[in-house]
Amino acid sequence: MGEGVGNGVIPSTSEKVPTIPPAVKRKVVGPGLLTTTLIYAAVQVAILSCLSSYYNFGIRNATVLTIDFLYEFDYTKGYMEWISESWEETKESMKIPSRKAEDLKAVNAEVHIADGKQILTPEQLKFFDGSRDSKPVYLAILGRVYDVNKGKKHYGPGGGYSFFSGRDATRAFVTGDFTEKGLIDDTEGLSHEDLLGIRDWVSFYEKDYTLxxxxxxxxxxxxxxxxxxxxxxxxRIETANEFRKLQAVETEVFPPCNSEWHQKTGGRVWCSTRSGGVNREWAGVPRVLLDQTTKSRRCACVKNFGTGLSGVEAVKKSNNRGDLDHPHLKQYPNCSPTANSCKIEEND
Known part of the structure; x- marks a missing residue:
């Protein structure tokens, strides 16, 4: 070794200078692994879709498109059929409670005070907020007071639902507004779904807690x-319930369309035998369905042959045209009347 400037050491020419290690080749994902990954993702989407459709969550329509797509291929069709069968078995084994409107009891306005029930002022109810060990935890919904003390870890101080305790916060049960302005009993302006949500909450407390x-x-x-x-x-709750029943019937007659939107190509709606989450033997053709009550409109798949399902007079008079002559239907512009897929503009 030779001497270097500043007492440094200069490596001899015989020593190998370390070099950057060669780049490691990336592993290429083969078609088999890629397909398996896609199927795994599809399984997750399918399970979410089953749950959302069962509980009426909002992602249902978004996932129906994915499921329909997967049914188109022989390789994935078997997996989808297996998922469908497994879900039916899972529902039975899990004993998931039904969320159908007809299975939920109406709220009984009468509370028999003679049966030992209390009549509390709002000020008295505040004493049952869980902050006093000598008193149980109460909450009220639609003026009905329930003892929720067995769930004190949730309804007591520091619990996730403590803001409901010691008051009637009917509105907040469905709005999710847990501020002082939101924790009120007024239901004015709530939608049909919100009102039914309140009915569901009352049913829950009736079943699991003591009035x-x-x-x-x-x-x-x-x-x-x-x-x-x-x-x-x-x-109003009963009106909302009747409206939901009518919607359920309408969905069976006029299932929602599949839809997609791309910035470059615009939108498209189309029908299949599973569109809208309604399994049926016919696919139908897309039409605009006008709601006479709410004045809203949506894409509906309409049966276009044989006997109609809606039963209106105009349909009864038609011959082998399904429900095409229903007065609340409108054809999409620039779309063939027999096409099962239509391009749509943003304002259609």
Whole structure:
């Protein structure tokens, strides 16, 4: 070794200078692995779709398109059929409670005070917020007071639902507004779905907790009798329930279309035997369905042969045209009347 400047050491020419190691070749994902990965992802989507359609969550329509696509290929069709069969078995083994409207009981306005039930003022109800060890935890919904003390870890101080305790926060159960302005009992302006959500919550507390009385105010008077406000609210809930039933029937007759939108090519709607999550023997053709109550419109798959399903007079008079002559249907512009797929503009 030779001497270097500043007492440094200069490596001899015989020593190998370290070099950057050669780049490691990336592993190429083969078709088999890629397909398996796609199938795995599809399985997750399918399971989510089953859950969302069963509980009426919003992602249902988005995943129907994916499921329909996977049924088109022989390789994935077998997997999808297996998933469908497995889901039916899973529902039975898990005993998932039904979310169908007809299975939920109507709210009974009458609370029999003579049966030992309490009549509380809002101020008295506040004492049952879980902050006092000497008192159980109460909450109210639609003026009905429930003892939720067995769930104190959730409803007591620091619990995830503690903001419901010691008050009637009917509105917040469906709006998710847990501020002081949102934790109120007023249901004015709530949608049909929100009102049915309140009905579902009452059914939940009726089943899992004990009704101990009522709170004086919007829904019950000082004698514990239902107010006009409660009667009106329950009537609105019943109207919402009837509306949901009509929607369910309409969906069977006019299933929603599959749809997609691309910035470059625009939108497209089309029909299949599973579009809208409604399994049937016919695919139908896309039409605009006008809702006479809400004045809204949507794409519907319409049966275009044989006997119609809607039963309206105009359809009964038609001959082998299915429901095509229904008065609330409109053909998509620039689309063949017999096509099962239509391009749409943004404002269609």
């Amino acid at each position: 101990v009385g009522v709170v004086i105010g919007r829904y019950y008077d000082q004698d514990g009798k239902p107010t006009k406000e409660l009667e009106n609210t329950l009537a």
